[in-house]
Amino acid sequence: MYLLAIDWIFIIEKLVLIAAIVTLSMVVAMYATYGERKVAAFIQDRIGPNRAGPLGLLQPLADGGKLFFKEEIIPLASSKFLFILGPLLAMVTALLTSAVIPWGATMNIGNRQVPLQVADVNIGILYVFGVVSLGVYGIMLGGWASNNKFSLLAAIRGASQMVSYELAMGLSLIAVLMLTGSLQMSVIVGEQYNSVWNIVYQPIGFIIFFICALAETNRTPFDLPEAENELNFGYHQEYSSMKLGFYLFAEYINMFISGVIMATLYFGGYDIPFVNEVSLAQHIGENWVALLTFLTLMAKALFFVFVFMWIRWTIPRFRFDQLMHLGWKRLIPLALANMIITALVILWLKK
Amino acid sequence: MSVQLTNRSKPVDRRPMNWVERLYLINIFRGMAITLKHFFKKKATIKYPEETRPFSKVFRGLQILNRDEEGRERCTACGLCAVACPAEAITMEAAERQEGEENLYREEKYAAKYEINMLRCIFCGYCEEACPKDAIYLSQTFTPANYQRKGFIYKKEDLLIPNPVTDPEGYQKALGTIGREKEGV
Numbered sequence: 244m245y246l247l248a249i250d251w252i253f254i255i256e257k258l259v260l261i262a263a264i265v266t267l268s269m270v271v272a273m274y275a276t277y278g279e280r281k282v283a284a285f286i287q288d289r290i291g292p293n294r295a296g297p298l299g300l301l302q303p304l305a306d307g308g309k310l311f312f313k314e315e316i317i318p319l320a321s322s323k324f325l326f327i328l329g330p331l332l333a334m335v336t337a338l339l340t341s342a343v344i345p346w347g348a349t350m351n352i353g354n355r356q357v358p359l360q361v362a363d364v365n366i367g368i369l370y371v372f373g374v375v376s377l378g379v380y381g382i383m384l385g386g387w388a389s390n391n392k393f394s395l396l397a398a399i400r401g402a403s404q405m406v407s408y409e410l411a412m413g414l415s416l417i418a419v420l421m422l423t424g425s426l427q428m429s430v431i432v433g434e435q436y437n438s439v440w441n442i443v444y445q446p447i448g449f450i451i452f453f454i455c456a457l458a459e460t461n462r463t464p465f466d467l468p469e470a471e472n473e474l475n476f477g478y479h480q481e482y483s484s485m486k487l488g489f490y491l492f493a494e495y496i497n498m499f500i501s502g503v504i505m506a507t508l509y510f511g512g513y514d515i516p517f518v519n520e521v522s523l524a525q526h527i528g529e530n531w532v533a534l535l536t537f538l539t540l541m542a543k544a545l546f547f548v549f550v551f552m553w554i555r556w557t558i559p560r561f562r563f564d565q566l567m568h569l570g571w572k573r574l575i576p577l578a579l580a581n582m583i584i585t586a587l588v589i590l591w592l593k594k
Numbered sequence: 595m596s597v598q599l600t601n602r603s604k605p606v607d608r609r610p611m612n613w614v615e616r617l618y619l620i621n622i623f624r625g626m627a628i629t630l631k632h633f634f635k636k637k638a639t640i641k642y643p644e645e646t647r648p649f650s651k652v653f654r655g656l657q658i659l660n661r662d663e664e665g666r667e668r669c670t671a672c673g674l675c676a677v678a679c680p681a682e683a684i685t686m687e688a689a690e691r692q693e694g695e696e697n698l699y700r701e702e703k704y705a706a707k708y709e710i711n712m713l714r715c716i717f718c719g720y721c722e723e724a725c726p727k728d729a730i731y732l733s734q735t736f737t738p739a740n741y742q743r744k745g746f747i748y749k750k751e752d753l754l755i756p757n758p759v760t761d762p763e764g765y766q767k768a769l770g771t772i773g774r775e776k777e778g779v
Contacts, residue, residue, distance in 0.1 A: 282633075285632070285633045285637075286629045286630075286632050286633050287632070288632055288635055288636075288637055288638050288639075289637060289638065289639050290637050290639040290641070293641070450619070553626060553629060553630070553633075554622075554626065556629060557622070557625045557626050557628075557629040558622060558625065
């Protein structure tokens with residue numbers, strides 16, 4: 244009787260959703276590598292990859308195939324278990340965050356309300372932060388297990404950078420949480436859905452969050468852990484074949500997910516700007532609106548991915564002391580001030 | 595004081611940065627505006643196999659051994675090109691034309707073997723200048739890549755222009771703009 248009590252359709256629904264989201268993240272990450280090369284090329288007045296397939300669209304497949312067929316080298320001096328665990332953790336933590344993100348408005352399939360969200364946990368944003376801070380293990384283990392001083396240096400840089408910027412990120416986020424009064428992602432989006440986007444109230448908070456997101460995903464100008472010209476290749480120097488691929492992939496997935504999170508927290512999530520979704524749903528049906536909202540979220544997220552790339556090909560890398568200076572002496576006080584002012588304004592308005 | 599060489603020089607601004615500059619954000623936005631401008635600029639790339647860069651009229655590329663209108667080799671293996679060659683890239687062996695070979699070679703002596711080492715050749719065009727028989731020209735193509743060094747030693751078969759009698763199209767194509775530089779083509 245217990246088996247019958249389980250809502251099997253619910254499980255299938257969630258499994259399909261998980262598969263879809265993981266595939267989506269993978270495909271986006273794959274094409275982000277292509278996008279990166281194209282953006283780089285365009286900014287440098289070049290054309291970029293255009294040989295594999297029309298407009299070079301098959302380039303990511305060729306790159307992936309190449310990575311798979313490369314020789315897999317595990318250095319003798321490395322600690323093998325951790326060496327394998329590193330890229331695995333990087334990949335897993337990159338993908339895990341996508342679980343709590345509301346990807347679109349609720350769908351209606353066969354009289355069943357299907358929210359486009361894997362898990363609407365009430366500590367959504369806290370979960371995201373927990374998983375993101377686990378991401379540092381991928382870098383740390385990879386660098387440590389390689390038994391190479393450059394990798395280790397890079398890993399230490401990466402770990403300290405991620406830990407310091409997480410602080411400012413969390414502080415800038417508290418202001419948003421105070422506005423919403425909830426940690427639940429769907430509530431945060433719902434609030435913006437019905438009124439204005441959080442960016443209106445929190446422009447400084449967003450800038451801090453954005454800078455920290457750059458640092459968290461190890462993107463230029465904060466790409467110190469993988470500084471090619473200083474540390475050879477950073478923490479993944481000893482990696483080859485698909486293990487390296489996983490690291491690179493994890494970076495792009497992280498980029499995409501942080502774009503999604505920024506869109507969710509500050510830019511109304513899946514809210515279509517200047518459109519009343521409820522009246523639209525009466526015209527074209529709930530499911531089409533859900534699809535449109537999903538596409539809106541994707542557009543917002545991909546815009547942020549583009550901005551990440553744009554920044555990468557504009558700004559040179561920070562020096563490590565500058566990085567720490569910016570993180571601890573500039574962003575954290577600023578985030579604190581932002582938080583306190585927000586709190587005061589909220590208190591004042593409520594009274 | 596140094597002499598002013600151009601009027602484009604700018605004095606270095608060593609003033610301490612003001613608050614806005616130290617904020618750094620505005621300058622970042624400025625930089626990003628510059629890169630975005632480049633994003634939409636015309637691209638400098640030439641998509642090589644489909645498009646080729648136009649060569650100058652006097653471009654000196656791969657040598658060809660010329661034939662006359664009847665398709666006979668012009669080279670008489672006099673060796674002047676080899677003497678003129680500063681890189682010593684040309685070697686040849688002469689042979690005497692036999693009875694019945696009049697349709698192959700223009701004069702009584704011809705090059706049985708004619709080799710140019712493209713790794714040595716500096717494409718100076720002295721061989722073209724030295725040739726009294728209009729037999730060697732530098733064409734408008736460059737040496738294609740090869741996997742082996744020996745692939746760069748071009749034999750007579752590689753260098754000879756297609757026969758104008760049997761393959762007029764190939765002949766015209768290989769001829770290119772040779773000898774017509776002054777016409778302004």
